[in-house]
Amino acid sequence: MRLKRYSRKEPLVFVWVMAPYVVIMNMVIYGACIWRSLAAFASTFFSSVLYFLVIYLVFGMVAVLIRTRIPAGSDLFRRISVMLPVFYIMNIGSVAGLFELSSRLSFVVCDIKPHMYWWAVLFGCILSTAITFINEGMANWEQWKDSLAETEKLRNAYQRSKLLGLKGQINPHFLFNCFNTLSGLIGENEAEAERFLDEMSRVHRYLLRNDDELLVPLAEELKFARSYLHLTEQRFGSAIAASVNIDPELHGCGIPPLSMQVILENIIYTNAISKKNPLMILIEAVSAQEIAITHSVFEKTVVQHMQVEEGLDNLLNKYKLLNAPPVMIREDGEHRTIVLPLFDGTNLPA
Known part of the structure; x- marks a missing residue:
């Protein structure tokens, strides 16, 4: 089953955002330990990437569901006002899941810092807000371009209908x-x-x-x-x-x-x-x-x-x-x- 995207540019947003997001999040929850060795950086980075890939897909499905329920372009702020509180609650759970996962992975050589939990949640909420606005901007831009293309297509059809009408006028x-x-x-x-x-x-x-x-x-x-x-x-x-x-x-x-x-x-x-x-x-x-x-x-x-x-x-x-x-x-x-x-x-x- 093909997953629905919030916009056609969403995979590009994911690629550009995921790497810096994971590095900064790891710095928050592991501290300077991730820079001590290549093994420390690699183990924390790739485990977090895989985890947040799943989390991002879940966030994406929720975003698509909300957009399906509130699809109108004029309802932009209403849609965002619903999304952001939902995402903030989901961030609390996703960061808690990352802390739990990291404590159980034996190949992760760095120890988590429990006192940084709420800072990690705050960072996750800030980035969720930024990604939400980026995806909304991309989706509305695509919708606007599609609307222009559809209007132009219909105008061409209208002009063609006038031409066909002219042919009918002089039909021998x-x-x-x-x-x-x-x-x-x-x-x-x-x-x-x-x-x-x-x-x-x-x-x-x-x-x-x-x-x-x-x-x-x-x-x-x-x-x-x-x-x-x-x-x-x-x-x-x-x-x-x-x-x-x-x-x-x-x-x-x-x-x-x-x-x-x-x-x-x-x-x-x-x-x-x-x-x-x-x-x-x-x-x-x-x-x-x-x-x-x-x-x-x-x-x-x-x-x-x-x-x-x-x-x-x-x-x-x-x-x-x-x-x-x-x-x-x-x-x-x-x-x-x-x-x-x-x-x-x-x-x-x-």
Whole structure:
């Protein structure tokens, strides 16, 4: 079983601290005897190193346990105020154990000085305090660097999602399918052809919008979704059945722009569509903070537009960047549900 470390630099701290700690501790409990001969120094030094190695591991496990219980960076002083008293009590026991061990080891040629016990405890407590602050500093430094790296990673993912959105704006496949459907409607139903052209204009106007905003009103996304679904239903006919059921009270909530484009394209391009097995799509509110997009599952064997899956991954990363609750994806084999958290006046990011 691999022991958990308080920080990645903890072994380095141990190496740099252990040798001087053992030498000074031995000077306290044995006095000048350790310098009388090489045998005296070696016997006391190596016995103490082995003993304090075990003690250090025990201290480390206790520190990790306390950090697990009080993990927040903002709780630094609370965490230290718990650790130090525990370590001081442990130092009393560990120094007592060293005195007892030294008196029983026949190869240790120096005699311990019982009257130096509390001085040894004091030195142990001082060094425990120093090591605690060093390890806390290392751990918080690593946490800060990891946070910067994660933020940069998410920012890159966000920029990539904008690029994927731009690709979707000028997707020649989508344009070709729209114009092909429009061409058929012109000869059959001019009124429907005119409406199709209006919806197509709304879709492309929204796709060409400035994507610099982190959030847009849910109402705008739903307008896009209705227009997009109308174009899709005209193209596939009864092979698609879609509906939108969102309370108007939620229309003022925020949502990342082009979220619906990413999800609806993912649904259309990753599922086989046929009149025999119509693709059902339902957009509805599941609470005052979430909406859900549920669809039936008829997965294609081969997905030609691989960027639709990448687009969904980038939408998940965009929510992470906004420090929002995660996007939930649930699937039972027949239906798949994507739950998007909403932003309102109390949880909009700064």
